Amino acid sequence: MREAHPTDEWQMKSNVKDDVCYVQPKTLEQRLTIANDFTKRFKYTVPFGVDDMSNAAEAAYSAWPERLYVIDETGRIAYRGGMGPFNYDPKEVRAWLSARYGEVKHPETNSEAPAAVPSATPASAIPDKKS
Amino acid sequence: MPLFWKLAIGIFLFLLLAVFAGLSYMAGSPRDAYGMVRYALPHMHKGTLKVGDDAPDARLLALDGETHFHIRERTGQKPLVLVFGSFT
Numbered sequence: 470m471r472e473a474h475p476t477d478e479w480q481m482k483s484n485v486k487d488d489v490c491y492v493q494p495k496t497l498e499q500r501l502t503i504a505n506d507f508t509k510r511f512k513y514t515v516p517f518g519v520d521d522m523s524n525a526a527e528a529a530y531s532a533w534p535e536r537l538y539v540i541d542e543t544g545r546i547a548y549r550g551g552m553g554p555f556n557y558d559p560k561e562v563r564a565w566l567s568a569r570y571g572e573v574k575h576p577e578t579n580s581e582a583p584a585a586v587p588s589a590t591p592a593s594a595i596p597d598k599k600s
Numbered sequence: 601m602p603l604f605w606k607l608a609i610g611i612f613l614f615l616l617l618a619v620f621a622g623l624s625y626m627a628g629s630p631r632d633a634y635g636m637v638r639y640a641l642p643h644m645h646k647g648t649l650k651v652g653d654d655a656p657d658a659r660l661l662a663l664d665g666e667t668h669f670h671i672r673e674r675t676g677q678k679p680l681v682l683v684f685g686s687f688t
Contacts, residue, residue: 478635490601546649
């Protein structure tokens with residue numbers, strides 16, 4: 470999906486401080502490069518998917534700039550998180566999963582990795598730290 | 601210009617300024633308020649998906665740059681958490 474704070478649009482001071490400076494990708498290759506930079510920098514291990522340049526996944530899930538969903542075993546939306554960044558709440562998802570499926574065994578993340586990840590990402594774990 | 605229109609324009613400008621000041625406070629600075637209005641708000645949508653709806657499918661590219669997969673390929677065995685976002 471589209472970068473939220475690229476250098477050629479609404480860049481944040483924190484992006485400069487954290488050395489996360491990219492122009493808005495115009496090709497899928499550029500988007501892929503950013504995704505790989507992210508996973509390498511933060512050693513992110515959950516499965517990753519990069520949205521196409523039409524932002525199909527972003528549109529289908531109204532996901533920009535960041536959002537969380539849970540799809541249950543029947544393929545239906547079981548949890549719909551609020552719109553990011555203000556209502557992006559990994560802890561709420563963790564609590565929801567615990568209530569429905571029992572204790573979440575994946576450890577809470579306290580790294581400096583941003584909660585936002587560079588793509589639409591089916592994941593088996595939830596980042597819990599927001600930077 | 602009639603007094604009514606002077607007042608109306610004055611009130612409108614005051615409200616415009618108040619909204620911009622509020623956005624600047626919320627976003628952190630006037631520059632960020634501009635960024636929010638220009639680049640963020642047009643892309644933020646609550647959406648129409650509801651709990652209980654069939655999860656939409658979408659084709660994604662894996663990090664190797666060659667393999668594609670569909671979100672719905674990953675559903676069915678166990679719950680799937682989708683984390684959407686960008687690096688910046």
